[in-house]
Amino acid sequence: MTRTTNATTSTTTIEADATVPLIRITRDFEATPAQLFRAHTDPELYARWVGPADLSTRIEHWDARDGGSWRFVNVRAGEDGAEEYAFRGCFHEVSPQRIVQTFTFEGMPEGVSLETLTFEDLGGGRTRLHAQSLVDSFEARDQWLASGMEVGVEQGYAKLDGLLADGSIGGTDDGAA
Template sequence: MSTHAHPAVEATIEADPDVPTVRIVREFDAPRELVYRAHVEPELVKQWLGPDSIGMEIDVWDMRTGGEYRYTATRDGEEIAHFYGSVHRVTPNERIVQTFGFEEMPDAVSLDTLVFHELPDGRTRLEGLSVVYDFESRAGMLASGMEVGVQEGYAALDRLLASLQGKADGA
């Protein structure tokens, strides 16, 4: 099993040696409802998702059961990647189940489940599990820069959550 773990501020990324899955776990210093909002509200998602060097143009972001999403990653004003998926089940503040597709790697579609766990002291643990068809597809996912995108994106999410909490506290 390959594991990337640093201090608690970084996500743990695990690739199961027996099943073509990737599991990502990360804790946030913010309440579960706020972490959930940052995943379903497009104006918030644009502020944190992906690596720092990539921008995001959202075409559709309908995070409800039966919804869909489609967005384009940009760098220096140029389109570099296209992502899309179907939203299968949303349980507000608890779980999102969706597909995740990458037009540039059409065979690497995953089924992703995100679970938002409420922790003591207003903290949240986010657990994500991605299941792909085969090990080759998973290897492509991992080689695509996913780890950088996850780590940098979640660091940006930390900053966004702190900012949102500051506004809520009247700071």
């Protein structure tokens, strides 16, 4: 199963692996690997782009280093008060080339995924982000896919495109955050 969504300038591909319970996401950005690394490790920047357009993000804890952990809450304001969705995980590897972390939606704490992000330098100020999420069963993978996750992924990446375009995310040649 492959889903492809188109943003203004980029295409996001979301694929379900047929042999293992894995979701692969691929997207190109007008950014250097250092900029994408920073967007994924700087909590203030991450909060500005992650998730659907109608949600804001509050970082509760963020320690982007090998062995560190994180927790954030997505908030949707409504007439009857706010809805909140909390997520947490642990960073296993944090380097300019690769981030490996766990990811758990606290509403489904048994559904832990292992995520790996890599930043492929395409040259000319472009980078291909490869993300994969490994879950414990095909059923869990299919629930993630059926949840509408592609909306949050694509809208979040569109917000990230905006931050990159307006210069909010600088980067360094060595990939340091």
